[in-house]
Amino acid sequence: MANNEELFKKIIAHAKEYGFVFPSSEIYDGMSAVYDYGQYGSELKNNIKQYWWKAMVQYNENIVGIDSAIFMHPTVWKASGHVDAFNDPLIDNKDSKKRYRADVLIEDHVAKIEDKIEKEVSKAKSRFGETFDENMYRKTNTRVVEYQQKIDGIKTRFVTAMDANDLVDVKALIEDLEIVCPVSGSRNWTEVRQFNLMFSTQMGSVSEDTNQIYLRPETAQGIFVNFLNVMKSGRMKIPFGIAQIGKAFRNEIVARQFIFRMREFEQMEMQFFIRPGEEMKWFEYWKNERMRWHLSLGMPAEKYRFHDHDKLAHYANAAADIEFDFAFGFKEMEGIHSRTDFDLGSHQKFSGKKLQYFDPELNENYVPYVLETSIGLDRTFLAMLSHAYTEETLEDGTIRTVLKFPPVLAPVKATVLPLIKKDGLPEKAREIMDMLKFDYMCQYDEKDAIGRRYRRQDAIGTPYCITVDHQTLEDNTVTIRERDSMKQDRIGIAEISRIIGERLKTHYIPTPQPE
């Protein structure tokens, strides 16, 4: 475990030193858990996106891609449930260090008073027998009325305070009610703080006209609100999917572990619209298919595992994660969720628009069910980087640090190197560089000894090095060095592009979808 921590630190240091990931705004001391992707990091990230996009959109005739806006109508987040679920006033007890939802503490307190009322009522009931008028008793008994007034007072005060965003008064209310921590039994509370997990901002430049809007906490809703548009304009027939890659924002209380948990992150999502009742068939299909995609990147199978959810979110009736063995243990990388008709049904209700599909085979209209695959791009990036990072001890005892990316994902595909910086070799190498750079991300390097240049390329994971030597000038051949084996082949200049292209071919081919 300690070794893994050391390794993880080395990976983070390597990522910064070689231009993959930088702390954001570093010259101003950085921002907690915000990172920028550097010159090689952004290449790697783009390559992962492209590999996913091709696998989902290009290779599946019934899946199309969109790119929806980060800003969405505020009601979207009411329909999705995020406004309710992501807005909690929280308070901590300083002695037990336990955190509570302030509204829950107050509700519990109210419930206790209600219990007292019920006790009084049932006591009176048994005393007066059949002649007992419960409603009358509730309205007239002084003790019950007192309790009821107290409850009404608390509720009014709480609702007023919450509406006015007056968290100080919520705290005061908790103090006035002498609520104690169930664990420590003390009344030593912190201030009440609003943990709104959605970032908000204002739209509209004149202050009276502004609307509070949110940065999307997930990309999925952008797909659901475009369900009709895509279905109609694309003449889509169920089953079909809509894919999207984009940023999402969550104001996590604790964001840590490098780029694993960030407040601004990127998702690659696909929502697959299906006939109600067929969700388990598709759940199994996409579970297997997504795992096949991961394995096609050449990572060992034991690095991955499924984790089936026992506790399901409000929108799901089946859910599984694909977890990856990061340096800090198995963690979620992708989720496959059967979301039923929760999302489209909810948007149908809130928008008043019919979000339905006419199924000619069944001759009926229905709200389609949704099967979601949602993968964290930053987490996939981290998985690739962690797994690629290798320190090799060579025969002569020196240590080689090499990033063994799958070639299709490598930031730089090939580097052209003149063996020495004279005798016309740089000119020849430049010619080859100019020939290759329109097809592949390439570099040219003539500084320092050749061995050292190879190592520099190893450190950023370049799979192929093309070396121009004196023989090149005679017969138009070069050597091509393979990163992992360090072996070299001599090939003709005219063949370089084709040979690299061969080796960059994708290994993922989708399994035919079920009937």
Add this chain to the structure above:
RNA sequence: GCGGAAGUAGCUCAGUUGGUAGAGCAUAACCUUGCCAAGGUUAGGGUCGUCGGUUCGAGUCCGAUUUUCCGCUCCA
């Protein structure tokens, strides 16, 4: 969010009881060598995380703050 540790050049670090900063590697230029990193010469690069305090004087002592790491907590 709570507790602990740390922050000196791009990287790894040194800096003695407070006296206004050093090394190696890296980077750039030139020379030399030429197939698996560290030959030579020269140069650039730091208001010692930030702000404030004590002091004639602070990288060094004190306080606050920020960032990172570790543990706890939290987590659709």
